[in-house]
């Protein structure tokens with residue numbers, strides 16, 4: 049399986065290998081987030097020295113067109129001038145106060161203006177924290193204990209949500225984790241994604257017990273799986289019928305698929321929304337928000353407690369603001385450009401896989417894209433079972449070839465690839481050329 053591996057790691061990746069060997073003695077897996085360890089693709093991770101635009105450079109000096117994009121935040125690419133300038137200027141005036149700043153008002157106003165269902169917002173430091181807090185709020189607001197979650201959706205690593213949680217957890221074969229007490233997940237009810245009948249049956253079976261239905265409006269942590277037509281509308285109706293709050297986890301989709309997030313794109317309004325990734329412009333920042341009647345229950349307006357030493361810190365606020373301003377500029381020109389680049393990549397990948405005889409099912413919403421290595425031409429991927437049935441061995445071979453050709457992808461079949469405004473035509477064409485070779489290699493597996 050590791051033919052390419054043995055040929056190349058010793059020469060091209062020497063310094064990365066040394067760095068990772070040391071890292072492994074210092075940190076679990078040598079990383080600070082599991083999927084970075086490349087366990088699913090039979091390689092050692094590259095160690096990054098720097099990034100600019102759509103290109104990252106590793107410590108050996110190799111350059112790669114990057115589709116990781118820090119797993120979503122970097123919609124403007126690496127070190128965009130507007131963000132660097134905003135962060136630099138802000139840092140010289142202090143990085144955290146534990147007292148209010150004007151920047152918090154500005155980003156809050158920007159988020160509330162942009163996201164249709166959000167009337168009041170609270171900033172936190174990570175998507176995990178946003179999901180954990182929104183869940184607590186849903187329980188507090190309804191006085192109910194149970195939550196529904198889709199198999200394969202990821203809502204961060206908070207205990208109650210670490211059940212069948214997609215991507216990292218899937219790749220590592222730990223769909224739930226030791227250390228999560230059963231008592232904490234027994235109130236988490238699981239349904240397949242894109243299956244309204246399962247949601248209805250669950251709500252029927254647990255009437256008056258369910259606080260919220262949590263969902264990624266576009267599933268982005270089991271590859272990229274768009275909602276089937278009518279799915280989100282159906283969830284909204286079921287939630288209304290059963291008095292359940294609808295929670296959209298838009299940590300990945302927020303500001304990525306549309307400036308108004310997935311809720312605007314599909315025209316379905318949740319009660320609560322989690323944001324993260326793009327909203328922080330590459331710094332640690334996330335948020336939860338929603339209808340005022342719920343958000344006013346958060347302390348100190350209400351009794352639901354949630355706090356954070358670095359929440360709303362000036363650097364993250366400045367980076368988020370600069371990013372959202374850039375996305376909004378020139379009548380949202382960034383999104384038209386993202387759509388054009390992503391569409392070209394999608395077409396190129398489809399042609400390259402077909403001509404190599406590798407069956408793929410390519411999903412895409414705006415600048416989130418995922419080629420699933422399905423077993424037969426014509427197979428669709430609409431839920432977790434479909435995703436996990438894919439040829440991960442072929443993906444791994446494809447990934448390794450892409451890396452050697454100078455394109456770095458998220459290192460698992462169950463991750464979406466992220467295109468940014470910095471991916472120009474040259475980068476996209478280079479990617480398609482590399483993919484033409486990589487699909488041929490994968491076809492041999």
Ligand SMILES: *Cc1c(COP(=O)(O)O)cnc(C)c1O
Pocket residue numbers: 173174175176177179202203204205264268269297298299300324325334
């Ligand atoms: C990334 C992600 C999270 C977790 O965010 P972190 O900042 O990594 O804690 C939660 N939900 C979704 C949908 C995500 O994509």
